[in-house]
Ligand SMILES: O=P(O)(O)O[C@@H]1[C@@H](OP(=O)(O)O)[C@H](OP(=O)(O)O)[C@H](O)[C@H](OP(=O)(O)O)[C@H]1OP(=O)(O)O
């Protein structure tokens with residue numbers, strides 16, 4: 001890219017999260033990813049460059065090993081003219097959702113990351129004329145904690161996402177709870193995956209976005225403004241799934257198209273398109289934890305119908321979901337078992353602050369850092385080395401619990417598919433596809449106390465407000481208490 005000739009008019013707002021803001025090029029298949037900071041948090045250009053270098057190194061030397069070369073795009077750092085960045089910032093400001101404007105895009109350093117535009121197929125450099133559909137899923141944590149350090153039994157039964165939903169609705173983050181359960185999505189069972197994906201389509205929150213030719217057509221632009229009109233979605237999707245049938249319309253057609261979409265997403269999620277170095281590193285036997293979540297609407301429906309056995313077919317080893325789950329499962333001790341180890345590291349650093357860089361707490365994220373992550377022993381020998389390994393593994397797990405999966409699909413002819421360019425088949429269309437993972441920024445060491453507190457809040461809220469109401473015995477107890485209160489009233 002010729003940085004001297006950068007023109008803000010060739011770029012447009014693409015999206016943002018809590019840490020970064022992304023703009024896409026109008027003709028080329030690239031995006032720029034800028035860091036975001038709260039106003040007044042003045043970072044020097046050097047600090048920003050160092051932060052970005054860490055992100056790139058972490059993707060290149062660590063996450064590629066876990067996920068595989070083809071799934072991870074670490075990108076490169078680019079230095080941009082400050083004038084271009086300022087103009088771009090002004091241009092895109094009106095497009096930004098209000099809920100994300102508590103942080104400002106960095107316009108002072110001139111540094112950004114340049115990445116392939118993952119809403120496009122990765123085989124083309126330029127925006128190609130053929131239609132492209134892209135589905136972005138932020139699947140969140142797909143397993144139930146199996147650690148013996150867990151103090152509340154409910155955490156062995158209900159997954160964090162399902163519990164957290166209730167706290168988020170109570171806090172006003174979302175209007176309604178979603179029926180999506182990540183444990184169903186990661187089960188590898190097609191029926192359960194279908195239910196999970198349908199639930200995501202019903203209540204996308206920040207877990208699902210759909211792009212057509214690089215433009216967002218479905219999902220939440222803002223926390224308050226969510227598009228969940230299936231008829232509108234079906235109108236967009238029809239040319240992809242039923243290219244020659246112009247007559248089909250109405251609710252039946254909408255349902256058929258949505259079903260086709262879910263089918264294709266399931267097939268791509270289960271496909272194996274890459275091998276990776278950590279491929280044989282099995283963090284935990286799947287059988288160790290519970291393979292279903294008691295709060296999942298799918299599970300509840302089965303129980304209502306008198307069926308108690310939830311199928312978990314298991315994920316094919318090569319697929320991205322499997323790799324994501326394995327990385328997530330590096331959280332072997334749960335935050336409850338991890339927190340005392342974090343405190344051990346903290347104490348050590350208080351005594352020996354100069355050791356912070358030797359211990360690679362803030363990088364560099366290189367080969368040596370990766371090698372140390374491979375020790376999966378859970379036997380605590382009381383050393384700082386053990387505590388540090390578990391802390392770093394936990395940070396990787398947290399990163400994998402918050403990453404997103406991008407699936408890009410484009411209709412193709414039979415002779416266009418090859419081993420390099422795999423295909424999935426829907427009833428009327430053959431799609432060539434690519435699957436990628438994004439937002440693999442390592443979670444900061446400093447966020448661990450926050451994770452510990454949040455975990456307590458999520459569980460306590462669920463126990464007090466949700467489980468107590470769901471459980472007939474508990475709700476009976478609450479009623480009795482209410483009766484007592486009445487007796488105690490002055491009359
Ligand atoms: O803690 P969680 O599970 O709510 O995850 C946070 C996400 O909320 P979510 O539950 O997905 O709506 C949150 O997403 P939103 O900003 O709410 O869209 C961020 O991804 C946050 O990451 P970071 O701390 O900014 O790096 C995420 O925080 P981390 O816990 O991953 O640090």
Ligand SMILES: Nc1ncnc2c1ncn2[C@@H]1O[C@H](COP(=O)(O)OP(=O)(O)OP(=O)(O)O)[C@@H](O)[C@H]1O
Nearest residue numbers: 015016017018019020022031115116117118119439
């Ligand atoms: N390489 C890419 N190609 C296409 N779109 C991208 C790319 N990187 C990011 N995006 C889009 O920009 C959005 C924000 O990016 P990203 O998830 O990296 O932000 P974040 O601030 O790190 O997220 P979080 O809130 O999870 O911390 C993504 O949800 C995705 O839609």
